[in-house]
Amino acid sequence: MGGPRFEPVRAVRAYERVVEQVEEAIESGVLVPGGRLPSERELMTQFSVSRSTVREALRVLQARGLVRSRPGDPHGAEVLPFSPAALHKSMTTLARVAELSLGELVQFRMVLDASAVLLAARLRTEEQLAEMYAAVAAMRAAAEADDAGGGTSEEAFGAADMAFHDAIARAGGNKLVQICTDVVRSIVVKLIADRIAGEPDRGSLMRRSIRHHEEVIAAVRAGDGPLAARLSRKAMYDYYAGYVEESERSALRALLE
Amino acid sequence: MGGPRFEPVRAVRAYERVVEQVEEAIESGVLVPGGRLPSERELMTQFSVSRSTVREALRVLQARGLVRSRPGDPHGAEVLPFSPAALHKSMTTLARVAELSLGELVQFRMVLDASAVLLAARLRTEEQLAEMYAAVAAMRAAAEADDAGGGTSEEAFGAADMAFHDAIARAGGNKLVQICTDVVRSIVVKLIADRIAGEPDRGSLMRRSIRHHEEVIAAVRAGDGPLAARLSRKAMYDYYAGYVEESERSALRALLE
DNA sequence: CTAGTGCACTGGTCTGACCAGTAGGCTACG
DNA sequence: CGTAGCCTACTGGTCAGACCAGTGCACTAG
CATH class of the missing domain: 1.10.10.10 (Winged helix-like DNA-binding domain superfamily/Winged helix DNA-binding domain)
Structure with missing residues (x-):
């Protein structure tokens, strides 16, 4: 020294x-x-x-x-104006090089989405609430089109789902949460897009997802953050658990209390 | 068409x-x-x-x-082996260009840390628990050195704190959570390093932080995830609230239930 | 006043050159 | 025979100058 x-x-x-x-x-x-x-x-x-x-x-x-x-x-x-493109790129690389599993990604989304919804329940404006309702309505329309045999309906369903979660994230008021949610969501979707498209019982999965979303909205509207967060985690788990390795599901369930 | x-x-x-x-x-x-x-x-x-x-x-x-x-x-x-350096870089840019506030960053940490600790309460090994204890011991040593007028003690304190949160994150088992926690932590620390160093009542802040960490460990050891998560959020809030804009604190408190 | 044309300049790519620095083989010395 | 030190063949970093396809704008012809 x-x-x-x-x-x-x-x-x-x-x-x-x-x-x-x-x-x-x-x-x-x-x-x-x-x-x-x-x-x-x-x-x-x-x-x-x-x-x-x-x-x-x-x-x-x-x-x-x-x-x-x-x-x-x-x-x-x-x-350029700021865009999370670089963040997206490095996280995608991360997911591949650091061998992030689908389970970890979904778990991350459960955590972030639940917090966003918790915050949204307190901070959302009426307008944002309306956006959420609109998004769920779009999801329902897509699901019905799918029942009728529509071609690109799962694409529309996904877009509406994204709009919903984006509205939630914006209402939560934390840009970082919003951006990370969005980035990880797109990675997850990309990872299992083909599996979702080939899902035999896609219709019932969609309907259940819509019901879950409606429950979340109701809790957000009522201002019950903790409930909304629980429901949100549950919804995410139900939707993605089937695609996650069995060995990883217990870690996901740990977030369901 | x-x-x-x-x-x-x-x-x-x-x-x-x-x-x-x-x-x-x-x-x-x-x-x-x-x-x-x-x-x-x-x-x-x-x-x-x-x-x-x-x-x-x-x-x-x-x-x-x-x-x-x-x-x-x-x-x-x-x-190169994977390193979160690129992620770190893009998040730092994000924080500056997208004008992320300290409040948002701290809120993000509260969310991630709480989830990590929730998972750690279920998944931690004895070895990881020992690491947490060791980290807290190091924090205490640094705090005592600070009382005695040690020069680089807040650096040592920060390092020990980091080791603690890193052990938690690793025990939680989600690499993505771990990496993001680490990246955001370093950004936060960098943002307020000078303010922390000049803190007049640094000693009591450290002691309170140590007590909080001990409570978190106890809950993790007992396997009570939800309690550990609550305590973790509280600890983070107490430590950083003073540096966050008054207008943003309510959003942080929203996470404390 | 407008439609079309030309030009000046842009970024993308290539070639070829020089420099400082490194690693590893070679040599000369002990 | 072993080793310390030099030497060389390479490396990446930088520079200069050239060509091309494409763009936007000013100018011109209608």
Whole structure:
């Protein structure tokens, strides 16, 4: 101990410094969504680096979802409004590389959705409640179309289901919960889309899901958060348990009290 | 309707196809962590593209946390084991660009931590319980060092706290919950590190936090998940409420029942 | 006033070059 | 024979300059 503790000076690549500066400009608000970066050739003179370096930096920024560039665009790369696309990408990679099981993903959704619904029961506006009702109505319409042999009805059902959960999440008022819910939902749906489409008894699954959603809405309307949360977990479990490995279901049931 | 619905063929850049192929190789297990990619010059012949294109692809893969390259390394870029670094990065960006408030972040932690602790109460092993005890002991040691005027004690306290929550999350058995908890925790800590360090009555805050943690452990040991979850939320609230905007605290309290 | 055309400039890609740094083989010394 | 130190063949990082297809805008012809 004692004496100055020097840190190793890691070599910072030129393109990294370019990334840093642009990132800083975006986060500090100097560059606003919809705004434009100078052209690559302009950037290379401003940063005193070559175009390859500028381009590598732009690739990184693009991978992080901060900018987008189109060939031929005379205005330069566009600064994007925030989108969870990058989060989505890294979570998808996570799901594959870290070998996340369907059970873990569903469990995560149970947790987040239940909290969102708990919060929604207290914070929702009348308008958001109406959206939830509308979403359930759309689900019912899709289910009926399915009974009649409609082709793309499970797609419509899924979209309505998403609208419902999105309304809940927005009503809950936590953007992070909302975004994570959405990201994980899309991953889960993608994982089992084919299995759902081939489900023999799809109709009864849909009907049961609709009933569950209605119960959740009723609890939200009544302002009973804990009940709504319980119902929400139950609904999620019932809908997805069939697709989850038997060995993982007990961990899911642990959330049902 | 009717007739084939053609999709617009979006122009796929060369470097994107390189990224896709390498990503595919990693996710399918052809390339394992610790393994090496061919050198850039080798890759450019394999993919029949120029080195610039190869390098842009590598930058993207690096930004996604899949590979790392060192100058002079004769073995080529290294395939990395999974790390939540990319997730961390995109969530940090999210927090800044999407203007996530401290309140939302803390609320998110309350939700995730409570679920982790709920699951841990059922699934924890004796070994993991011991780790939790050890972490609390370390917290106490740090708090005592702080009373004695130790310099880096709040750092040690934070590290022990992290170890505690990490043990809980691992015991809960959901990797996604564990990772998200960890990522958000580090963001929160970074946001208020300076405020915590300057806290006048840090000692009592630490002591109260330790007591809370002990209560949580007791409930986990007893297998009472719901109680442990409640205590965990309470502990988190007590610790962070002071740093959260007054207007947001009610949303946090909504989680306390 | 509008429809069409041309041009200036963009991003995407390629080629070829140089540099600093690394690893591992080779050599010379003990 | 063993080892310390050098040497070389490579690596990734960066640069310069070139070409192409595509875009938006100004200009022009109707």
